[in-house]
Amino acid sequence: MQIRTLGTSGLKVSALGLGCMGLSANYGEPVDEAAGIALIRAAVDLGVTFFDTAEAYGPFTNELLVGKALAPVREQVVIATKFAFDYDEAGNRQGLNSSPAHIRQALEGRSVGSRPSGSMCSISTASTPTCPSKTSPQR
Amino acid sequence: MLYQHRVDPNVPIEDVAATVGELIEEGKVAHFGLSEVGAETIRRAHNVQPVAAVQNEYSLWTREPEAEVLPACSELGIGFVPWSPLGQGFLTGTVNETRQFPASDVRSWFPRFSPEARAANQPIVDTVREVAAAHNATPAQIALAWLLAQRPWIVPIPGTRRLERLQENIGADSIELTAEELGKLEAITATGNVQGGRGTGRETYG
Numbered sequence: 556m557q558i559r560t561l562g563t564s565g566l567k568v569s570a571l572g573l574g575c576m577g578l579s580a581n582y583g584e585p586v587d588e589a590a591g592i593a594l595i596r597a598a599v600d601l602g603v604t605f606f607d608t609a610e611a612y613g614p615f616t617n618e619l620l621v622g623k624a625l626a627p628v629r630e631q632v633v634i635a636t637k638f639a640f641d642y643d644e645a646g647n648r649q650g651l652n653s654s655p656a657h658i659r660q661a662l663e664g665r666s667v668g669s670r671p672s673g674s675m676c677s678i679s680t681a682s683t684p685t686c687p688s689k690t691s692p693q694r
Numbered sequence: 695m696l697y698q699h700r701v702d703p704n705v706p707i708e709d710v711a712a713t714v715g716e717l718i719e720e721g722k723v724a725h726f727g728l729s730e731v732g733a734e735t736i737r738r739a740h741n742v743q744p745v746a747a748v749q750n751e752y753s754l755w756t757r758e759p760e761a762e763v764l765p766a767c768s769e770l771g772i773g774f775v776p777w778s779p780l781g782q783g784f785l786t787g788t789v790n791e792t793r794q795f796p797a798s799d800v801r802s803w804f805p806r807f808s809p810e811a812r813a814a815n816q817p818i819v820d821t822v823r824e825v826a827a828a829h830n831a832t833p834a835q836i837a838l839a840w841l842l843a844q845r846p847w848i849v850p851i852p853g854t855r856r857l858e859r860l861q862e863n864i865g866a867d868s869i870e871l872t873a874e875e876l877g878k879l880e881a882i883t884a885t886g887n888v889q890g891g892r893g894t895g896r897e898t899y900g
Contacts, residue, residue: 564772571852571864573852573853607851636695653702653710655712658710
Protein backbone atom coordinates (compact mmCIF):
# COMPACT_ATOMS: atom_id res chain seq x y z
CA MET A 556 0.00 0.00 0.00
CA GLN A 557 1.11 3.55 -0.66
CA ILE A 558 2.35 5.71 2.20
CA ARG A 559 1.04 9.19 2.93
CA THR A 560 2.38 11.94 5.18
CA LEU A 561 -0.06 13.73 7.48
CA GLY A 562 0.62 17.36 6.66
CA THR A 563 4.02 18.72 7.63
CA SER A 564 4.14 16.68 10.84
CA GLY A 565 6.34 14.11 9.15
CA LEU A 566 4.03 11.36 10.38
CA LYS A 567 3.94 8.71 7.64
CA VAL A 568 1.13 6.17 7.56
CA SER A 569 -0.51 3.81 5.08
CA ALA A 570 -2.86 5.62 2.66
CA LEU A 571 -5.76 3.78 4.28
CA GLY A 572 -5.89 3.28 8.03
CA LEU A 573 -8.17 0.99 10.01
CA GLY A 574 -10.97 2.47 12.09
CA CYS A 575 -11.35 0.05 14.98
CA MET A 576 -14.42 1.57 16.68
CA GLY A 577 -16.93 -0.79 15.12
CA LEU A 578 -15.22 -3.82 16.61
CA SER A 579 -16.36 -2.69 20.06
CA ALA A 580 -19.08 -0.06 19.71
CA ASN A 581 -21.92 1.50 17.76
CA TYR A 582 -22.46 -1.17 15.10
CA GLY A 583 -24.07 -3.95 17.09
CA GLU A 584 -22.69 -6.06 19.91
CA PRO A 585 -18.89 -6.11 20.26
CA VAL A 586 -16.97 -8.81 18.42
CA ASP A 587 -15.24 -11.38 20.57
CA GLU A 588 -11.66 -10.56 21.40
CA ALA A 589 -10.07 -13.25 19.27
CA ALA A 590 -11.96 -12.11 16.17
CA GLY A 591 -11.07 -8.49 16.79
CA ILE A 592 -7.39 -9.29 17.26
CA ALA A 593 -7.38 -11.44 14.12
CA LEU A 594 -8.92 -8.64 12.03
CA ILE A 595 -6.47 -6.02 13.30
CA ARG A 596 -3.48 -8.31 12.72
CA ALA A 597 -4.74 -9.14 9.22
CA ALA A 598 -4.70 -5.41 8.51
CA VAL A 599 -1.06 -5.24 9.64
CA ASP A 600 -0.24 -8.12 7.29
CA LEU A 601 -1.94 -6.22 4.44
CA GLY A 602 0.22 -3.15 5.01
CA VAL A 603 -1.99 -1.00 7.24
CA THR A 604 0.13 1.03 9.67
CA PHE A 605 -2.46 3.47 11.08
CA PHE A 606 -5.02 2.34 13.65
CA ASP A 607 -7.75 4.49 15.14
CA THR A 608 -9.37 4.00 18.53
CA ALA A 609 -10.68 6.15 21.41
CA GLU A 610 -11.30 5.95 25.12
CA ALA A 611 -14.99 6.42 24.29
CA TYR A 612 -15.30 3.24 22.22
CA GLY A 613 -16.64 0.62 24.60
CA PRO A 614 -15.82 2.76 26.57
CA PHE A 615 -12.26 1.61 27.23
CA THR A 616 -12.62 -1.83 25.65
CA ASN A 617 -11.61 -0.80 22.15
CA GLU A 618 -8.34 0.76 23.34
CA LEU A 619 -7.58 -2.45 25.19
CA LEU A 620 -8.37 -4.58 22.15
CA VAL A 621 -6.26 -2.46 19.81
CA GLY A 622 -3.38 -2.36 22.27
CA LYS A 623 -3.41 -6.11 22.72
CA ALA A 624 -3.65 -6.81 18.99
CA LEU A 625 -0.79 -4.47 18.10
CA ALA A 626 1.54 -5.17 21.03
CA PRO A 627 3.74 -7.52 18.95
CA VAL A 628 4.24 -4.88 16.22
CA ARG A 629 4.04 -1.77 18.38
CA GLU A 630 7.13 -0.14 16.89
CA GLN A 631 5.93 -0.59 13.30
CA VAL A 632 2.51 1.08 13.54
CA VAL A 633 0.88 4.35 14.57
CA ILE A 634 -1.96 4.16 17.09
CA ALA A 635 -4.28 7.13 17.39
CA THR A 636 -6.55 7.42 20.42
CA LYS A 637 -8.73 10.19 21.84
CA PHE A 638 -9.85 11.79 25.09
CA ALA A 639 -12.87 14.01 25.73
CA PHE A 640 -15.34 12.61 28.22
CA ASP A 641 -15.74 11.96 31.92
CA TYR A 642 -16.99 8.57 33.10
CA ASP A 643 -18.50 7.54 36.40
CA GLU A 644 -17.32 4.50 38.33
CA ALA A 645 -19.67 2.26 36.36
CA GLY A 646 -18.25 3.44 33.06
CA ASN A 647 -21.22 5.59 32.09
CA ARG A 648 -20.32 8.61 30.05
CA GLN A 649 -20.80 11.92 31.84
CA GLY A 650 -20.01 15.28 30.22
CA LEU A 651 -17.09 16.63 28.28
CA ASN A 652 -13.91 17.16 30.26
CA SER A 653 -10.73 18.38 28.60
CA SER A 654 -9.22 19.91 31.70
CA PRO A 655 -5.44 19.39 31.76
CA ALA A 656 -5.72 17.02 34.72
CA HIS A 657 -8.35 14.94 32.96
CA ILE A 658 -6.34 14.71 29.75
CA ARG A 659 -3.46 13.30 31.77
CA GLN A 660 -5.79 10.91 33.53
CA ALA A 661 -7.21 9.65 30.24
CA LEU A 662 -3.72 9.04 28.91
CA GLU A 663 -2.07 7.65 31.99
CA GLY A 664 -4.97 5.72 33.46
CA ARG A 665 -6.75 5.76 36.78
CA SER A 666 -5.77 4.12 40.02
CA VAL A 667 -5.78 0.34 39.85
CA GLY A 668 -9.10 -1.19 40.81
CA SER A 669 -11.45 1.60 39.88
CA ARG A 670 -11.83 0.57 36.27
CA PRO A 671 -9.71 -0.34 33.28
CA SER A 672 -7.10 2.15 32.33
CA GLY A 673 -7.62 4.18 29.21
CA SER A 674 -3.92 4.60 28.91
CA MET A 675 -2.03 4.17 25.69
CA CYS A 676 0.97 3.51 27.90
CA SER A 677 -0.64 0.45 29.45
CA ILE A 678 -3.18 -0.88 26.98
CA SER A 679 -0.84 -3.54 25.71
CA THR A 680 -0.59 -5.09 29.16
CA ALA A 681 -4.03 -4.43 30.61
CA SER A 682 -6.29 -7.32 31.53
CA THR A 683 -9.75 -7.96 30.15
CA PRO A 684 -12.05 -5.08 31.08
CA THR A 685 -15.37 -5.42 32.83
CA CYS A 686 -17.19 -2.32 31.67
CA PRO A 687 -20.90 -2.46 30.94
CA SER A 688 -21.90 -2.32 27.30
CA LYS A 689 -23.42 0.94 26.13
CA THR A 690 -26.16 1.70 23.67
CA SER A 691 -25.68 5.45 23.35
CA PRO A 692 -23.46 6.54 20.47
CA GLN A 693 -19.80 6.55 21.36
CA ARG A 694 -18.36 8.41 18.46
CA MET B 695 -1.21 10.26 18.30
CA LEU B 696 -3.56 11.78 20.83
CA TYR B 697 -6.71 13.53 19.63
CA GLN B 698 -9.16 15.65 21.49
CA HIS B 699 -12.30 13.71 20.51
CA ARG B 700 -14.72 16.61 20.93
CA VAL B 701 -14.13 20.23 21.88
CA ASP B 702 -14.92 21.09 25.52
CA PRO B 703 -16.53 24.55 25.58
CA ASN B 704 -15.37 24.99 29.18
CA VAL B 705 -11.67 24.60 28.44
CA PRO B 706 -9.86 26.98 26.07
CA ILE B 707 -8.38 25.04 23.16
CA GLU B 708 -5.05 26.73 23.91
CA ASP B 709 -4.96 24.96 27.29
CA VAL B 710 -5.73 21.63 25.63
CA ALA B 711 -2.99 22.16 23.06
CA ALA B 712 -0.50 23.15 25.76
CA THR B 713 -1.33 20.05 27.81
CA VAL B 714 -0.83 17.70 24.87
CA GLY B 715 2.34 19.65 24.11
CA GLU B 716 3.61 18.81 27.60
CA LEU B 717 2.79 15.14 27.08
CA ILE B 718 4.79 15.27 23.83
CA GLU B 719 7.70 16.88 25.67
CA GLU B 720 7.51 14.08 28.22
CA GLY B 721 7.66 11.49 25.48
CA LYS B 722 4.24 10.06 26.28
CA VAL B 723 2.60 11.12 23.03
CA ALA B 724 4.10 11.62 19.58
CA HIS B 725 1.51 13.83 17.86
CA PHE B 726 -1.50 16.05 18.60
CA GLY B 727 -4.82 15.75 16.79
CA LEU B 728 -8.26 17.35 16.88
CA SER B 729 -11.64 15.83 15.98
CA GLU B 730 -14.88 17.44 14.80
CA VAL B 731 -13.42 20.93 14.83
CA GLY B 732 -13.91 24.08 12.81
CA ALA B 733 -11.20 26.17 11.18
CA GLU B 734 -10.96 28.75 13.96
CA THR B 735 -10.34 26.12 16.63
CA ILE B 736 -7.71 24.48 14.43
CA ARG B 737 -5.86 27.79 14.04
CA ARG B 738 -5.94 28.60 17.75
CA ALA B 739 -4.70 25.15 18.73
CA HIS B 740 -2.03 25.04 16.05
CA ASN B 741 -0.63 28.35 17.32
CA VAL B 742 0.17 26.71 20.65
CA GLN B 743 1.07 23.16 19.61
CA PRO B 744 1.34 22.03 15.96
CA VAL B 745 -1.60 19.83 15.00
CA ALA B 746 -0.62 16.74 13.01
CA ALA B 747 -4.11 15.72 11.94
CA VAL B 748 -7.74 16.74 12.04
CA GLN B 749 -10.33 13.98 12.09
CA ASN B 750 -13.79 15.10 10.98
CA GLU B 751 -16.53 13.15 9.24
CA TYR B 752 -15.91 13.33 5.48
CA SER B 753 -17.24 11.26 2.64
CA LEU B 754 -19.18 11.63 -0.58
CA TRP B 755 -22.37 12.30 1.38
CA THR B 756 -20.76 14.49 4.08
CA ARG B 757 -18.72 17.19 2.40
CA GLU B 758 -18.77 19.93 5.07
CA PRO B 759 -14.96 19.89 5.54
CA GLU B 760 -14.49 21.28 2.03
CA ALA B 761 -15.78 24.75 2.97
CA GLU B 762 -13.27 25.86 5.61
CA VAL B 763 -11.56 22.94 7.31
CA LEU B 764 -9.64 21.46 4.38
CA PRO B 765 -8.43 24.91 3.25
CA ALA B 766 -7.21 25.59 6.80
CA CYS B 767 -5.43 22.22 6.93
CA SER B 768 -3.83 22.95 3.58
CA GLU B 769 -2.63 26.38 4.68
CA LEU B 770 -1.24 25.15 8.01
CA GLY B 771 0.21 21.84 6.81
CA ILE B 772 -2.11 19.60 8.80
CA GLY B 773 -3.13 16.10 7.71
CA PHE B 774 -6.80 15.13 7.48
CA VAL B 775 -8.36 11.85 8.57
CA PRO B 776 -11.96 11.30 7.38
CA TRP B 777 -14.11 9.30 9.78
CA SER B 778 -17.04 7.29 8.39
CA PRO B 779 -15.47 7.49 4.90
CA LEU B 780 -18.05 4.97 3.72
CA GLY B 781 -20.99 6.90 5.15
CA GLN B 782 -21.63 4.37 7.95
CA GLY B 783 -21.87 1.77 5.20
CA PHE B 784 -24.42 3.53 3.03
CA LEU B 785 -21.91 4.26 0.26
CA THR B 786 -21.08 0.56 -0.06
CA GLY B 787 -24.50 0.03 -1.60
CA THR B 788 -25.42 -2.67 0.91
CA VAL B 789 -27.96 -0.61 2.87
CA ASN B 790 -31.21 -0.73 0.95
CA GLU B 791 -34.58 0.52 2.18
CA THR B 792 -35.55 -2.74 3.85
CA ARG B 793 -32.38 -3.56 5.79
CA GLN B 794 -33.03 -3.61 9.53
CA PHE B 795 -30.55 -2.68 12.25
CA PRO B 796 -30.60 -3.86 15.90
CA ALA B 797 -30.96 -1.29 18.68
CA SER B 798 -27.24 -1.66 19.44
CA ASP B 799 -26.49 -0.29 15.97
CA VAL B 800 -26.61 3.51 15.77
CA ARG B 801 -28.06 3.25 12.26
CA SER B 802 -31.32 2.13 13.87
CA TRP B 803 -31.86 5.78 14.81
CA PHE B 804 -29.45 7.94 12.75
CA PRO B 805 -31.63 10.27 10.63
CA ARG B 806 -29.89 9.41 7.36
CA PHE B 807 -30.90 5.80 7.83
CA SER B 808 -34.63 6.40 8.06
CA PRO B 809 -36.42 4.59 5.21
CA GLU B 810 -37.30 7.97 3.67
CA ALA B 811 -33.71 9.23 3.75
CA ARG B 812 -32.38 5.95 2.36
CA ALA B 813 -34.76 6.21 -0.56
CA ALA B 814 -34.00 9.88 -1.16
CA ASN B 815 -30.23 9.26 -1.06
CA GLN B 816 -30.26 6.19 -3.28
CA PRO B 817 -29.24 8.18 -6.41
CA ILE B 818 -25.88 8.79 -4.72
CA VAL B 819 -25.27 5.05 -4.49
CA ASP B 820 -26.48 4.57 -8.06
CA THR B 821 -23.88 7.04 -9.31
CA VAL B 822 -21.12 5.46 -7.23
CA ARG B 823 -22.11 2.09 -8.72
CA GLU B 824 -21.86 3.44 -12.26
CA VAL B 825 -18.34 4.68 -11.66
CA ALA B 826 -17.46 1.42 -9.94
CA ALA B 827 -18.58 -0.60 -12.94
CA ALA B 828 -16.18 1.31 -15.20
CA HIS B 829 -13.28 0.31 -12.92
CA ASN B 830 -14.43 -3.23 -12.22
CA ALA B 831 -14.42 -2.05 -8.62
CA THR B 832 -16.92 -1.97 -5.76
CA PRO B 833 -18.86 1.11 -4.60
CA ALA B 834 -16.84 1.17 -1.37
CA GLN B 835 -13.60 1.31 -3.33
CA ILE B 836 -14.88 4.24 -5.37
CA ALA B 837 -16.01 6.12 -2.25
CA LEU B 838 -12.52 5.70 -0.75
CA ALA B 839 -10.71 6.47 -4.02
CA TRP B 840 -12.69 9.71 -4.24
CA LEU B 841 -11.44 10.73 -0.79
CA LEU B 842 -7.85 9.80 -1.63
CA ALA B 843 -8.11 11.94 -4.77
CA GLN B 844 -9.09 15.09 -2.85
CA ARG B 845 -5.72 15.83 -1.20
CA PRO B 846 -2.44 13.89 -0.93
CA TRP B 847 -2.49 14.27 2.87
CA ILE B 848 -5.91 12.68 3.41
CA VAL B 849 -5.92 9.25 5.11
CA PRO B 850 -9.36 7.61 5.44
CA ILE B 851 -9.94 5.08 8.22
CA PRO B 852 -12.71 2.73 7.08
CA GLY B 853 -13.77 0.17 9.67
CA THR B 854 -15.00 -3.36 9.19
CA ARG B 855 -15.37 -6.63 11.05
CA ARG B 856 -14.69 -8.83 8.04
CA LEU B 857 -11.45 -9.79 6.34
CA GLU B 858 -12.95 -9.65 2.83
CA ARG B 859 -14.17 -6.08 3.45
CA LEU B 860 -10.75 -5.12 4.77
CA GLN B 861 -9.15 -6.45 1.58
CA GLU B 862 -11.77 -4.67 -0.51
CA ASN B 863 -11.17 -1.33 1.24
CA ILE B 864 -7.42 -1.58 0.80
CA GLY B 865 -7.96 -2.19 -2.91
CA ALA B 866 -9.10 1.43 -3.23
CA ASP B 867 -5.46 2.47 -2.94
CA SER B 868 -4.77 1.52 -6.57
CA ILE B 869 -7.83 3.15 -8.19
CA GLU B 870 -7.35 6.41 -10.12
CA LEU B 871 -10.56 8.26 -10.94
CA THR B 872 -10.74 10.49 -14.01
CA ALA B 873 -11.64 14.16 -13.80
CA GLU B 874 -14.96 13.34 -15.43
CA GLU B 875 -15.71 10.67 -12.82
CA LEU B 876 -14.77 12.97 -9.96
CA GLY B 877 -17.08 15.62 -11.40
CA LYS B 878 -19.94 13.17 -11.73
CA LEU B 879 -19.58 12.01 -8.12
CA GLU B 880 -19.34 15.58 -6.86
CA ALA B 881 -22.40 16.73 -8.80
CA ILE B 882 -24.64 14.07 -7.28
CA THR B 883 -23.43 14.79 -3.72
CA ALA B 884 -23.27 18.57 -3.76
CA THR B 885 -24.40 20.14 -0.50
CA GLY B 886 -28.17 20.14 -0.36
CA ASN B 887 -28.54 16.93 -2.35
CA VAL B 888 -28.28 14.73 0.72
CA GLN B 889 -31.34 14.11 2.88
CA GLY B 890 -31.05 13.86 6.67
CA GLY B 891 -28.57 15.37 9.10
CA ARG B 892 -25.23 13.60 9.34
CA GLY B 893 -24.47 11.27 12.24
CA THR B 894 -26.80 11.78 15.16
CA GLY B 895 -28.41 14.68 13.32
CA ARG B 896 -27.00 17.06 15.94
CA GLU B 897 -23.38 17.16 14.81
CA THR B 898 -21.59 20.51 14.99
CA TYR B 899 -17.95 21.49 14.80
CA GLY B 900 -16.36 22.64 18.03
